Amino acid sequence: xxxxxxxxxxxxxxxxxxxxxxxxDGYHEVRMIMQTIKLFDKLTFRLLEEDEIRIxxxxxFLPVNEDNLVYKAVKLIKDKYQIDKGLEIDLFKCIPVAAxxxxxxxxxxxxxxxxxxxxxxxLSKQELMELxxxxxxxxxxxxxxxxxxxxxxxxxxxxxxxxPDCYILIAKPSISVSTKFVYENLRANELEQHPDIDGMVEAxxxxxxxxxxxxxENVLETVTIPAHPIIEDIKNCxxxxxxINSLMSGSGPTVFGxxxxxxxxxxxxxxxxxKNLAQxxxxxxxxxxxxx
Ligand code: ATP
Numbered sequence: 528x529x530x531x532x533x534x535x536x537x538x539x540x541x542x543x544x545x546x547x548x549x550x551x552d553g554y555h556e557v558r559m560i561m562q563t564i565k566l567f568d569k570l571t572f573r574l575l576e577e578d579e580i581r582i583x584x585x586x587x588f589l590p591v592n593e594d595n596l597v598y599k600a601v602k603l604i605k606d607k608y609q610i611d612k613g614l615e616i617d618l619f620k621c622i623p624v625a626a627x628x629x630x631x632x633x634x635x636x637x638x639x640x641x642x643x644x645x646x647x648x649x650l651s652k653q654e655l656m657e658l659x660x661x662x663x664x665x666x667x668x669x670x671x672x673x674x675x676x677x678x679x680x681x682x683x684x685x686x687x688x689x690x691p692d693c694y695i696l697i698a699k700p701s702i703s704v705s706t707k708f709v710y711e712n713l714r715a716n717e718l719e720q721h722p723d724i725d726g727m728v729e730a731x732x733x734x735x736x737x738x739x740x741x742x743x744e745n746v747l748e749t750v751t752i753p754a755h756p757i758i759e760d761i762k763n764c765x766x767x768x769x770x771i772n773s774l775m776s777g778s779g780p781t782v783f784g785x786x787x788x789x790x791x792x793x794x795x796x797x798x799x800x801x802k803n804l805a806q807x808x809x810x811x812x813x814x815x816x817x818x819x
Contacts, residue, residue: 530574532644535567536637537672537814538628539665540695540776540783543722544745549715558724559677560731561668562690565814566697568620568634570597572641575613580605584618596631599662600638607658610646623699623807627706627777629665636669656684673815676728687728689815691736694792696765696784698805700757709778712750722746740772740785751779758782761804768795 542560549555575581580601582591592598601614616638622630639658643650650658652670659666664681676685722744730738752758758775761782765773769791770784782805786792792810799808 530645532572532641534570534572534637534641536570536622536633536669537563538566538622538630538633539563539668540628540697540781541745542690542739542743542774543724543727544747544777545722545724546713546715546718546746547721549713554680555710555713555715556679557677557681558722559681560687560724560727561675561677563672563674563814564695564697565811566622566628566809568618568622568630568637570619570634570637570641571617572645573615573617574645575615577613578611579613579615581613581615582618583615584620586620586624589618589620589624596635596662597638600635600659601642603658603661604639604642604646604648608646608648612646614642614645616641623781625703625705626699626781627704627775627779628697628699628781629669629777632663632665633669635659635662635666639666639670674731674813676724687731688734690731690739690813691734693736693771693813694786694789695811695813696770696786696792696795696799697781697807697809697811698761698765698783698796698799699781699807700755700761700805701807702755702757702780704751704755704779706778709747709750713747714749715746718746718749720744720746736785736787737771743772743774743785745775745777747778748775751775755780757804761799764799764802764804765795768798770795 547556656667762773765784773784
């Protein structure tokens with residue numbers, strides 16, 4: 528019997544990101560337009576007779592112990608359903624780390640799905656999302672996938688129709704940005720400008736790419752860009768080279784540009800690499816399929 532399973536864990540970008548306010552308990556209330564993109568990590572699961580969680584990964588600097596979100600996901604399922612078998616997970620990472628693309632959260636979502644399958648549990652998407660929120664605010668979205676409005680601390684999700692077809696250029700400069708630093712330094716209650724998230728929802732429903740690109744804004748840029756001006760340089764470079772618009776994703780430092788032609792996106796990719804603005808640069812498409 529084949530006792531292995533392979534799943535892809537897809538990254539996301541934020542087409543729009545607003546922070547409505549900082550709550551008294553310290554959490555930030557957000558309104559974000561999420562979009563899954565065709566850039567993924569691969570997880571291979573193998574059932575173990577021993578009661579153990581073993582993680583192997585191609586990135587030597589990532590934790591493979593209980594600090595890895597994949598470990599946390601498998602542990603949560605094992606504990607909740609009293610499973611005494613174990614799992615070995617081979618995590619092959621392609622999504623840039625600490626980049627604003629929910630890399631860890633999407634691995635976590637895939638690990639929940641994979642562990643449930645490997646242990647023969649029949650969990651619904653809703654059940655997996657409820658488990659996921661215990662491990663991270665973006666995890667339920669990574670189970671849901673596609674185009675969605677995310678509210679609350681990220682756990683209130685409204686699925687939207689798929690965004691119109693386009694090419695997305697992703698560029699991650701070689702700096703690390705901690706999500707914690709960005710939120711701690713955001714003056715959430717003093718923001719002068721807020722993105723038109725409702726307008727973007729309407730544009731998505733109308734299938735209007737220009738309606739979306741006209742409204743691309745991310746309030747976290749007010750913290751990350753002053754600390755790392757290279758983000759602005761990459762945004763400008765994309766716009767000077769055919770992007771309809773460009774924006775930082777999540778808390779950064781990844782920048783994405785929306786293109787209506789693959790050729791233009793590929794050309795801009797070459798220029799960004801040539802200028803050495805970013806090392807991890809990819810041309811991808813939106814991805815709107817369900818989690819396997
Ligand atoms: P987000 O968009 O949700 O803010 P991110 O892209 O900023 O996510 P991640 O790539 O998820 O950040 O990683 C942040 C930190 O989490 C890393 O520094 C890493 O040590 C830790 N981590 C734990 N598990 C994983 C995982 N499976 N993949 C990547 N990082 C992980």
